[in-house]
Amino acid sequence: MTEKPRIFGAKYSVYVRIVRLVLAEKGVDYELLPVDVFAKGGPPFDYLDRHPFGRIPAFEHKGFSLYETSAVTRFVDEAFEGPKLQSSNIRERARCNQLMSIADNYVYPHLVWGIYVERVSKPRRGDITDEAKVAAAIPKARTCLKAISDLMGVNPWLAGKQLSLADLYVAPMLDYFLMVPEGGEMIQEYGNLEAWWSHVGVRRSMVSTSPV
Numbered sequence: 001m002t003e004k005p006r007i008f009g010a011k012y013s014v015y016v017r018i019v020r021l022v023l024a025e026k027g028v029d030y031e032l033l034p035v036d037v038f039a040k041g042g043p044p045f046d047y048l049d050r051h052p053f054g055r056i057p058a059f060e061h062k063g064f065s066l067y068e069t070s071a072v073t074r075f076v077d078e079a080f081e082g083p084k085l086q087s088s089n090i091r092e093r094a095r096c097n098q099l100m101s102i103a104d105n106y107v108y109p110h111l112v113w114g115i116y117v118e119r120v121s122k123p124r125r126g127d128i129t130d131e132a133k134v135a136a137a138i139p140k141a142r143t144c145l146k147a148i149s150d151l152m153g154v155n156p157w158l159a160g161k162q163l164s165l166a167d168l169y170v171a172p173m174l175d176y177f178l179m180v181p182e183g184g185e186m187i188q189e190y191g192n193l194e195a196w197w198s199h200v201g202v203r204r205s206m207v208s209t210s211p212v
């Protein structure tokens with residue numbers, strides 16, 4: 001029996017979901033081993049041996065350990081059979097890398113932490129939304145959607161003519177953002193993104209990795 005890759009993390013995590021999405025799109029079976037970084041007292045002490053920065057996910061396959069989602073997803077794409085999620089066209093590949101970086105540096109902090117966590121996660125656990133933080137994140141979220149929409153242009157996928165890591169990076173972040181009323185309204189300003197979401201949001205990989 002071939003050894004399954006192992007992901008360490010939690011279903012609620014955007015980054016864990018990105019790795020799960022990539023494995024699902026490649027058609028690779030995997031094990032998800034629970035690690036809750038937000039548990040009281042933090043993750044298990046020995047988890048820091050896998051990920052010295054204490055973030056999720058961490059990844060392992062056949063004795064090869066890796067962390068940082070961009071490295072993990074590129075490795076999975078290259079190491080396993082299945083549809084290629086990085087184009088052989090260098091411009092599309094550069095666009096894909098650009099979008100992954102935009103997702104890491106701007107979409108995740110503003111759409112997920114600045115808005116979703118404040119509007120959904122905090123009230124769910126009985127904490128109060130920081131309205132000033134949401135108000136500050138709204139224009140930044142609009143900049144994110146506009147930038148992604150402009151880069152996508154008339155392409156069917158975010159980075160060009162094929163499904164790529166860029167789509168699988170942005171989708172889980174947008175999924176959380178769209179749970180907030182402001183998110184649902186804002187995406188309507190970007191017709192290409194809205195059309196993209198209407199088929200990406202219902203893909204089997206997205207449905208099977210839903211955090212809710």
Ligand SMILES: N[C@@H](CCC(=O)N[C@@H](CS)C(=O)NCC(=O)O)C(=O)O
Pocket residue numbers: 012013014015016037054055056057067068069070
């Ligand atoms: N740069 C990391 C980011 C991963 C990350 O931030 N994961 C979040 C969960 S979605 C986390 O572990 N947060 C814990 C914390 O902020 O302490 C990667 O690409 O894997």
